[in-house]
Amino acid sequence: MQRKKWIFATLAILPTLVIFAYVRIYPIGDTLRLSLHKWDILSKNKPFIGLANFEELMGDPLFLDAFVNTTVIAFGVLFITIPLALVLAALIHHRTRSHFVGFYETSIFIPHIVSLVPAAMAWKWIFDARLGPLNALLTTFGFSPKAWLFDPVLSVICIIVLCSWQALGYAVMIYLVGFKSLPTSLYEAAKLDGASGPQSFWRISVPLLKPITLYVSVVTLVSGFNVYAQAFVLASDSQGAPGRQVRVLVLDMLENSFRNYRVGYAASEAVVLLAIVLVLTLIQFRLLREKGRA
Amino acid sequence: MISAPKVRTHTTIRLHRRRAALFGSIVTAVGLLVNLPAFAQTITVWSGYPEMAPFYEHVAQGLKAKNPNLTVKVEAIALREHEKRIALGLTSGSAGATVIELQGSTVRRYLENDLLPKAPDAVATFVKNPANFGEFFSSNASYNGTVYGIPLFRGQAALFYNTDMFKAAGLSAPPKTVDEYTQYAEKLTKRDATGNATVSGWSLRLSGGGQGIAEKFWINLFQFGGSVLEQTPDGKWRANYANEAGRATLKQYLQNVHVLKTVTPEMPADAEALERGQTAMFIRESWVIGDIASKAPNLNYATAPLPRGSIALPTNLYVKANGDAAKAAWEFALATNEPENLVWLLKNVGWLPNRTGVDFSSVTKAAPAFAAFVDYPKDYKFFTLPSIAPIEEVLTRLAAHLTNAFRNSALAKDDAAIDAFLKTAADETNQILRREDLLGK
Numbered sequence: 001m002q003r004k005k006w007i008f009a010t011l012a013i014l015p016t017l018v019i020f021a022y023v024r025i026y027p028i029g030d031t032l033r034l035s036l037h038k039w040d041i042l043s044k045n046k047p048f049i050g051l052a053n054f055e056e057l058m059g060d061p062l063f064l065d066a067f068v069n070t071t072v073i074a075f076g077v078l079f080i081t082i083p084l085a086l087v088l089a090a091l092i093h094h095r096t097r098s099h100f101v102g103f104y105e106t107s108i109f110i111p112h113i114v115s116l117v118p119a120a121m122a123w124k125w126i127f128d129a130r131l132g133p134l135n136a137l138l139t140t141f142g143f144s145p146k147a148w149l150f151d152p153v154l155s156v157i158c159i160i161v162l163c164s165w166q167a168l169g170y171a172v173m174i175y176l177v178g179f180k181s182l183p184t185s186l187y188e189a190a191k192l193d194g195a196s197g198p199q200s201f202w203r204i205s206v207p208l209l210k211p212i213t214l215y216v217s218v219v220t221l222v223s224g225f226n227v228y229a230q231a232f233v234l235a236s237d238s239q240g241a242p243g244r245q246v247r248v249l250v251l252d253m254l255e256n257s258f259r260n261y262r263v264g265y266a267a268s269e270a271v272v273l274l275a276i277v278l279v280l281t282l283i284q285f286r287l288l289r290e291k292g293r294a
Numbered sequence: 295m296i297s298a299p300k301v302r303t304h305t306t307i308r309l310h311r312r313r314a315a316l317f318g319s320i321v322t323a324v325g326l327l328v329n330l331p332a333f334a335q336t337i338t339v340w341s342g343y344p345e346m347a348p349f350y351e352h353v354a355q356g357l358k359a360k361n362p363n364l365t366v367k368v369e370a371i372a373l374r375e376h377e378k379r380i381a382l383g384l385t386s387g388s389a390g391a392t393v394i395e396l397q398g399s400t401v402r403r404y405l406e407n408d409l410l411p412k413a414p415d416a417v418a419t420f421v422k423n424p425a426n427f428g429e430f431f432s433s434n435a436s437y438n439g440t441v442y443g444i445p446l447f448r449g450q451a452a453l454f455y456n457t458d459m460f461k462a463a464g465l466s467a468p469p470k471t472v473d474e475y476t477q478y479a480e481k482l483t484k485r486d487a488t489g490n491a492t493v494s495g496w497s498l499r500l501s502g503g504g505q506g507i508a509e510k511f512w513i514n515l516f517q518f519g520g521s522v523l524e525q526t527p528d529g530k531w532r533a534n535y536a537n538e539a540g541r542a543t544l545k546q547y548l549q550n551v552h553v554l555k556t557v558t559p560e561m562p563a564d565a566e567a568l569e570r571g572q573t574a575m576f577i578r579e580s581w582v583i584g585d586i587a588s589k590a591p592n593l594n595y596a597t598a599p600l601p602r603g604s605i606a607l608p609t610n611l612y613v614k615a616n617g618d619a620a621k622a623a624w625e626f627a628l629a630t631n632e633p634e635n636l637v638w639l640l641k642n643v644g645w646l647p648n649r650t651g652v653d654f655s656s657v658t659k660a661a662p663a664f665a666a667f668v669d670y671p672k673d674y675k676f677f678t679l680p681s682i683a684p685i686e687e688v689l690t691r692l693a694a695h696l697t698n699a700f701r702n703s704a705l706a707k708d709d710a711a712i713d714a715f716l717k718t719a720a721d722e723t724n725q726i727l728r729r730e731d732l733l734g735k
Binding site: 040043044147152245247255258262 | 374377378381382384385403404407409501502504505558559560561562684686687690691694697698701
């Protein structure tokens with residue numbers, strides 16, 4: 001009977017496992033395989049070249065530029081999003097009596113559901129050096145206007161701002177769920193002991209929300225490393241208003257695959273990206289779990 | 295009891311008739327469905343130039359009389375996305391009956407890998423006929439002497455300038471030498487009270503993604519006698535811009551951006567800037583004429599040939615289809631080259647048709663701006679992008695380096711730094727060529 005149940009369970013889950021393996025595991029395996037080959041996407045020949053693609057990557061200034069930019073963007077988004085989301089979620093959660101709570105939640109979450117390209121186009125207008133409202137605001141207060149989308153540093157900051165704006169809504173929603181699951185008795189006890197609101201937040205909420213912080217930070221960091229469309233749209237070379245192309249890893253991969261016809265080389269970049277994200281995720285798990293236990 | 299069989303018989307007969315009618319209807323419907331593909335043909339046109347969509351629709355409309363069952367779907371998207379689409383579409387084999395626009399310099403990889411079929415004999419004869427196409431265009435549509443495509447149009451550059459701005463600056467004629475371009479730019483730049491440029495004197499391609507920056511740099515480099523790549527006696531290639539011509543070209547960019555400040559990377563650029571009065575002059579292909587006609591019909595402008603010569607970048611049509619669909623697709627591709635359609639193309643889109651022996655005078659007379667593209671000096675020279683596999687990579691990587699150089703004000707007055715920059719970029723170009731076994735001696 002037990003054996004029959006086991007067979008039934010296996011058969012029931014098998015189609016899902018097969019689909020998962022085909023659409024998730026196989027592409028990863030194939031990418032790993034391709035990274036060791038030279039392939040131009042068109043040719044039937046894929047000669048094995050060992051680690052040559054990885055060796056070339058280490059000396060490729062465009063890849064290194066993309067790597068640095070992507071890392072700065074991913075961590076920039078992480079460091080802006082997590083604390084801000086935590087604070088915003090706390091404010092919304094502890095102000096539930098306000099008539100505007102729905103408005104707060106909606107206005108913060110909307111950027112996350114807005115389609116990425118139109119949102120990036122809107123931000124492109126905001127950052128526009130000549131016609132953008134941001135520079136108009138700066139000039140009103142006596143500051144000189146900035147070439148936001150053209151300066152090497154400012155253009156990276158623009159992408160961090162755009163990505164954080166989009167990531168914030170999701171992080172706040174997850175934190176709000178976390179806040180709602182926290183036991184109110186702890187806050188009541190803290191209040192009786194004379195703890196202030198900020199003290200309760202810092203001593204109770206932050207430590208108890210560590211599992212949530214772990215989840216949100218992993219998701220934010222992984223999506224930060226996968227940044228592409230924001231960089232592409234902000235520098236889209238539509239006539240008349242191009243911007244500085246901030247080179248990021250996914251953009252570099254696409255360029256190597258479909259412009260330079262170097263799929264093997266692009267696959268080696270994908271493997272590096274996979275390794276980075278994997279290592280960083282493991283570090284996050286380790287750090288937050290250990291601290292959680294302590 | 296006796297009548298019952300009669301009734302049954304009548305009913306049976308009616309049922310038989312109904313069944314027969316139903317059966318007949320099904321047979322007819324199935325027959326129609328089976329035979330439908332023989333009558334109806336659907337071909338898809340993949341274009342990398344959105345402004346070309348009306349042209350292909352015009353050609354399809356013209357074919358309606360001859361082939362009423364032909365349906366032509368035009369899918370025109372931005373060039374870089376179009377290139378990705380081709381790479382994925384042709385290799386996956388799911389493209390269907392497709393007429394594909396491709397530059398002669400890009401198609402080489404696809405032909406080397408047998409991903410595009412050779413043209414039928416009738417098409418090859420048409421293309422090889424010197425009365426239809428010059429040798430440059432027919433060989434551009436061929437590989438190893440076999441015709442694979444039909445030449446259609448070319449990108450050829452000239453100077454576009456705002457005549458009102460020239461007049462206001464006291465300039466009565468377009469610049470004729472490379473040095474004059476900078477002098478003119480200085481005179482044409484409009485500035486605000488603080489001295490910042492509000493209208494660029496000469497719009498240069500300084501930012502954005504892709505290889506366009508390097509192509510524009512090559513056009514300017516050509517005016518100084520240089521070339522991004524040069525062919526060596528062994529038939530291979532090497533970088534040819536880490537030299538005096540390269541230095542002069544980059545220095546001209548830097549001088550305009552950082553010393554004279556006639557243009558900045560963040561200023562509006564390209565055709566839109568000319569159409570909106572945000573730049574006084576810029577170098578671009580002939581399609582701008584059609585663009586101005588539709589977007590800024592009241593703009594007073596003129597064109598002029600470049601000091602030494604221009605890029606000529608042919609775009610051809612290739613077909614990926616089988617059987618009857620292939621026949622229809624090649625018919626469509628051939629129809630694009632009918633004189634009436636080519637005149638329509640020049641008049642309404644502005645890209646220069648490659649076919650010879652067609653009377654375009656009705657268009658060129660009505661739009662004098664075409665003169666710079668067809669009435670150029672006798673010693674005017676042309677260059678094109680080499681048909682080598684890594685050409686896109688060479689240009690895309692050079693473009694990335696150039697974008698950084700254009701922002702570097704320290705380079706502007708330092709020839710040694712410019713030389714060092716050019717050497718680094720040229721070394722990378724040669725490295726790419728070496729990797730592909732294309733580096734000449």
